[in-house]
Amino acid sequence: MATIAVENYLKHALLLAERSPDGLVPMGELATALEVVPGTATTMVKALADSGLVVHEPRRGLRLTAAGRRVALNVLRKHRLVETFLVNVLKMDWAQVHAEAEQLEHAISDAVLDRLDALLGHPATDPHGDPIPSVEGTLNSAVYATLATCATEVALRVVRVTDQSADFLTFAEAHGLRPGAVVQVVDRNLPAGLVTLRRPRGKPFALSLAAAGRIWVAPAEAG
Amino acid sequence: MATIAVENYLKHALLLAERSPDGLVPMGELATALEVVPGTATTMVKALADSGLVVHEPRRGLRLTAAGRRVALNVLRKHRLVETFLVNVLKMDWAQVHAEAEQLEHAISDAVLDRLDALLGHPATDPHGDPIPSVEGTLNSAVYATLATCATEVALRVVRVTDQSADFLTFAEAHGLRPGAVVQVVDRNLPAGLVTLRRPRGKPFALSLAAAGRIWVAPAEAG
DNA sequence: GGATATATTTTGACAAATCAAAATCAACGC
DNA sequence: GCGTTGATTTTGATTTGTCAAAATATATCC
Numbered sequence: 001m002a003t004i005a006v007e008n009y010l011k012h013a014l015l016l017a018e019r020s021p022d023g024l025v026p027m028g029e030l031a032t033a034l035e036v037v038p039g040t041a042t043t044m045v046k047a048l049a050d051s052g053l054v055v056h057e058p059r060r061g062l063r064l065t066a067a068g069r070r071v072a073l074n075v076l077r078k079h080r081l082v083e084t085f086l087v088n089v090l091k092m093d094w095a096q097v098h099a100e101a102e103q104l105e106h107a108i109s110d111a112v113l114d115r116l117d118a119l120l121g122h123p124a125t126d127p128h129g130d131p132i133p134s135v136e137g138t139l140n141s142a143v144y145a146t147l148a149t150c151a152t153e154v155a156l157r158v159v160r161v162t163d164q165s166a167d168f169l170t171f172a173e174a175h176g177l178r179p180g181a182v183v184q185v186v187d188r189n190l191p192a193g194l195v196t197l198r199r200p201r202g203k204p205f206a207l208s209l210a211a212a213g214r215i216w217v218a219p220a221e222a223g
Numbered sequence: 224m225a226t227i228a229v230e231n232y233l234k235h236a237l238l239l240a241e242r243s244p245d246g247l248v249p250m251g252e253l254a255t256a257l258e259v260v261p262g263t264a265t266t267m268v269k270a271l272a273d274s275g276l277v278v279h280e281p282r283r284g285l286r287l288t289a290a291g292r293r294v295a296l297n298v299l300r301k302h303r304l305v306e307t308f309l310v311n312v313l314k315m316d317w318a319q320v321h322a323e324a325e326q327l328e329h330a331i332s333d334a335v336l337d338r339l340d341a342l343l344g345h346p347a348t349d350p351h352g353d354p355i356p357s358v359e360g361t362l363n364s365a366v367y368a369t370l371a372t373c374a375t376e377v378a379l380r381v382v383r384v385t386d387q388s389a390d391f392l393t394f395a396e397a398h399g400l401r402p403g404a405v406v407q408v409v410d411r412n413l414p415a416g417l418v419t420l421r422r423p424r425g426k427p428f429a430l431s432l433a434a435a436g437r438i439w440v441a442p443a444e445a446g
Numbered sequence: 447g448g449a450t451a452t453a454t455t456t457t458g459a460c461a462a463a464t465c466a467a468a469a470t471c472a473a474c475g476c
Numbered sequence: 477g478c479g480t481t482g483a484t485t486t487t488g489a490t491t492t493g494t495c496a497a498a499a500t501a502t503a504t505c506c
Contacts, residue, residue: 005493027454040494042455047492059454059501090338100332107330109323115313228463250484263464265485270462282471282484 004106007075008034009044010053011105013064014072018141026061070137077133079105080126081116087127088120094127094178095169128169129160129179129216147195147212152185160216168211175205182220227329230298231257232267233276234328236287237295241364249284296356302328303349303356304339310350311343317350317401318392351392352383352402352439370418370435375408378443386437395438398428405443 002010012033016025031041049056053068064072082104086097108116117123117135124140125131131140144159145151158181161172172178176199186204187196195212198204225233235256239248254264272279276291287295305327309320331339340346340358347363348354354363367382368374381404384395399422400406409427410419418435421427 003492028452031454036493037495038454039456039496044493046455086335090335090342092334092338096334100335103330103332104327107326109326111315111319112309112313112323115315119313226462251482254484259463260465261484262466262486267463269485 002071005044006048006051006053007071007106009041009048010064010068010072011075011079013054013062014069014076017064018139023063024057024061025063030062073133073137073139074110075105076139077135078108078113080130080132081113081120081123082108083126083128084120084123084132085116088123093170094173095166097127098164099166125160125179127179128162128164129158130162144216144218147183147185147197147207147215147217148188148209149213150185150217152188155182155184155220156217157182157220158215159218161214162216163211163214168214171207171211172215175199176202177215183217225294228267229271229274229276230294230329232264232271233287233291233295234298234302236277236285237292237299240287241362246286247280247284248286253285293360296360296362297333298328299362300356300358301331301336303353304336304343304346305331306349306351307343307346307355308339311346316393317396318389320350321387322389348383348402350402351385351387352381353385367439367441370406370408370420370430370438370440371411371432372436373408373440375411378405378407379440380405380443381438382441383439384437385439386434391434391437394430394434398422399425400438406440 009030012030013025016029016033017023027038027041027045030045031038034041036044045054045056045062048054048068049062052065053071054062054064056062079101082101083094083097086092086100087094092100114135123132131142133139147156150156158177158179160179161169161177163169163172175197177183177197181199183197183199185195186198188194188209189196190209193209194206195209196204196206197212232253235253236248239252239256240246250264250268251261253268254261257264259267268277268279268285271277271291272285275288276294277285277287279285302324305324306317306320309315309323310317315323337358346355354365356362370379373379381400381402383402384392384400386392386395395401398420400420404422406420406422408418409421411417411432412419413432416432417429418432419427419429420435
């Protein structure tokens with residue numbers, strides 16, 4: 001069985017590879033994501049390469065192998081199902097659950113995972129709208145517009161909030177910006193770096209372009 | 224925060240101390256419980272003593288300090304509440320849940336623990352009848368008769384099954400010997416080391432004295 | 447195309463937890 | 477009281493994952 005450290009390296013490699021067109025993850029990005037110094041990442045990646053979980057391209061970065069990706073998807077599935085459980089069943093604050101899931105993802109067995117999945121009704125996304133890898137190992141990687149890039153003055157539905165920091169999530173929650181919520185962009189002031197939003201029957205409020213870029217939206221459907 | 228190893232040493236020290244009149248735990252017993260060689264236990268116990276979690280009495284054994292006992296009770300509470308969750312909510316087999324809880328006990332936070340406790344309705348015992356330490360740190364250490372020592376030919380209620388091995392628990396389950404079940408001792412043959420039991424409307428069946436000693440019972444109340 | 451900046455790798459060290467095997471201590475029997 | 481037995485401790489080594497800092501390779505910029 002993979003150690004906790006190995007699981008974390010693979011999980012972060014997967015998340016970074018998903019955001020990279022060619023699947024190559026630079027060492028520095030991996031080190032930053034894992035909060036280790038670059039030399040540590042190099043050492044570990046070489047060990048992972050020896051185990052056949054990644055391919056190390058010296059001075060360029062790393063790529064997950066099929067075996068590594070399988071492990072990473074399993075960990076990510078645990079992480080996101082645990083988050084869903086903590087919010088939906090234990091009624092915990094969505095701003096806290098990421099930190100909890102970081103621990104639990106390494107402690108729950110596949111047997112518990114399956115039961116949890118059934119209890120939750122096989123959800124497709126976690127409370128942040130992040131897609132939950134299927135048990136077969138597929139990951140929905142659909143890309144949406146964000147509040148920084150979408151059309152203005154039209155009704156939108158929040159589909160995903162791609163920031164795990166408790167502060168940001170608490171802010172988003174306070175303004176009703178969680179998956180499923182309806183919102184529209186009232187104004188976008190690029191020089192000022194500001195986006196102004198309004199929720200139905202709510203007051204307009206502003207947030208930075210950077211923050212708006214972390215909130216993914218789709219056209220609001222009727223109903 | 225205590226490491227997983229530290230939590231395990233303290234938890235097993237607590238379990239062994241509970242079964243010892245003076246609270247002194249011999250090194251060898253601790254090493255056996257933790258499945259490490261004796262030298263490892265010595266090294267670790269000295270480190271725990273330096274942290275003020277245990278008192279090491281050289282060549283005699285160790286004793287938990289108040290601080291160590293507090294940590295141990297918290298871990299044990301997590302273990303037993305997780306077991307209860309896995310059986311009561313996720314409907315897992317009671318023979319499997321001990322192994323699962325061994326991992327999860329080190330991964331769940333106190334915040335999750337509290338939510339779980341509330342979800343389960345603040346249970347006093349886990350699915351094996353083992354008492355769950357209270358949040359204040361008290362542990363019900365009531366001692367009962369066992370099927371090896373109790374009166375014969377009277378109705379009894381199973382209150383606790385003190386064996387974590389999956390094989391034994393599967394056997395017990397198959398014969399309906401779980402906490403709450405009613406049973407009586409038909410015969411006890413000491414030379415043969417055999418106890419014969421019968422459940423209401425069931426066929427008599429036998430088990431060894433050693434096995435019978437792991438099933439704790441109380442007089443069955445009316446109703 | 448050579449100097450400079452940046453990313454990556456190497457090297458040497460360290461902490462935590464473990465084992466194997468030798469050394470030591472305590473107790474017990476006679 | 478002295479040797480033997482069994483439990484415990486000591487010693488030296490190993491594995492995993494990490495850091496600090498030096499060395500090296502790559503990219504970029506006039």
